[in-house]
Amino acid sequence: MTLFYLFAAIAVLASLLVVAQHNPVYSVMLLIASFGALSGLYVLLDAPFVAVIQIIVYAGAIMVLFLFVVMLLNAPREDTDYDIRVHPLFRRGPLWFGAALAVCLAAELAWALGATRMRSGFPAAQMVSVETLGHRLFTDYAFQFEVTSVLILVAMIGAVIMARHDEPGGKQ
Amino acid sequence: MACVVAAAIAAIVAEAFRAPGERMPIGPLGAIGLIGAAVASFLLWDHHAVSFGVVSADNYALFVTFILIAVGLLSLALAGPVIERQGLPVGEYYALLLFSLGGMILMAMATDLIVIFLALEVLSIGVYVLTGIRRDSPASVEAAFKYFLLGAFASAFFLYGIAFTYGVTGSTRLDRIGTVIAAQAMSPSPMQLLAMGLLFVGFAFKVAAVPFHMWTPDAYEGAPPSVTGFMSTGVKAAAFAAFARVFLSALAPMHGEWSHVVWVIAAMTMILGTVVGVAQTSVKRMLAYSSIAHSGYLLVALLSANSSGKSAILFYLATYALTNLGAFGVIGLLEQRDAANDQLTDYAGLWYTQPVLAALMTVFLLSLGGFPPFGGFIAKWFIFTSAIEAGQTWLAIIGVLTSVVSVFFYLRVIVQMYMTSSTAPLRLPPVPLVAGVALVASAIGVLYLGVLPAQVIDWAAASIGTIF
Structure with missing residues (x-):
């Protein structure tokens, strides 16, 4: 359980920081950290294969592609006036979108907690x-x-x- | 199975030959491979060979394979002049064509959703690249890009459908899915409906049914005409083969659920295809909309799904393949390096400069419009009869009305060819022998299917009778 909280905390923190960076290269790096923590969660769920795939495909291949794109676009910093004045976390777009997503998440959580008694439609997963x-x-x-x-x-x-x-x- | 291997080997050999010198006779090589595949599938007829449990060479698959091989041979023959004129990469063109043909054949034979998906991707990627193979032309690249993006979306829908189906039934094999679904057919779960809907979207995109048809006119117009002929017939035949197999065997217990959706989509497809087709001035775009309308007629056959409706699908696919390939073959021959010559006005007075090409084009257009002596008439008549037998009278009425409207735009081209005189007659290079033979052969095929259809209809009925 401690391990779960550790990985979950890293994942949440890293994801928050991804959004909060001024420099897109840092964002990509933090996203890799977040994916690493996620794959730790998969290991805890007894799904080592998914964990390894998560590292190889997402943290490895896709994030390297991201980095390439960021570097090719040659935009290490976003520096218009607005960008410097307003911190990324408090811009209008992210705020509204984030709020919408949070509402969705809350609704889904409530539904899932209410429906745990219901039999899942999927066949039971085996290890x-x-x-x-x-x-x-x-x-x-x-x-x-x-x-x-x-x-x-x-x-x-x-x-x-x-x-x-x-x-x-x-x-x- | 053997024919898939043969076709794939033909493609790979063509690939290997490409490397040393670029002037290898790759086209004939591909043709030899395809004839080998045809012989192999002829020998497999009535054997019901199944390999790996996921690929089944039953008579249904073999009938579609024959259509696809005919499509492949004609496309190879008609591609020559286009490739030469546009300076396209020869080896790559033939190799991709054969690869996607291999994917089509595999798709017709697959009895497992994963194999259908993989085959769909093999054929789609081949066709995407063929669409954009004329890289110096912005229209071609734009067409390929649109087709690729929308196609990728459709593939994702299809994949989601497979995933949900697996979630509901615990299998990707069509026979097992069929048994599971039949067991709970009385009250299908929402998940199952969702899965079916997603699979339907995937197929509907590939056959260019109406809400998912947006890519068709641009892709057909931008691609080299030989490619357009290939993709409008081959992709459609393969997609409809798999469509029918999935929806008439595995999802047959849910006929009550999907029939309403297919009804609406078939009606919309027929109406929009013809109505918008009337407004076109480019013959290529006109044929693109006509091919959308033809998808609608095929959906009617799929919906009626009685014994005659099922064989009507196969017969219609055969006729449509020959006819449309022929029409695009003529367009390909009329095209010139610097001018597409696909506007309606470019056809003015064609009869006086190129009487043979004009006559062939007339045959193909009349068959597409469904005039009596040609295959298109029998095919349409067959579909509408089966629709009426199945109680889909309204759909049959819409079908007849739209095909009457569609005659207008086919006849308009014919009127241009015969009854107007051209201000600036086209100066065309002589028609290459192979392409000429291919065009005449498909015209004869269209006539044969129209005059003596009984034999082919019997084969179609026999082949489809073995599985559904």
């Missing part, structure tokens, strides 16, 4: 180890796995075609 998952992937879902490789090949060829530089008068 899934990485090993069983891999086993299933290469036996029951072997065909789907292979089709995915074709899909990625097509996507790769497509990306190369769309992004390639044509030399003028080049090969035909």
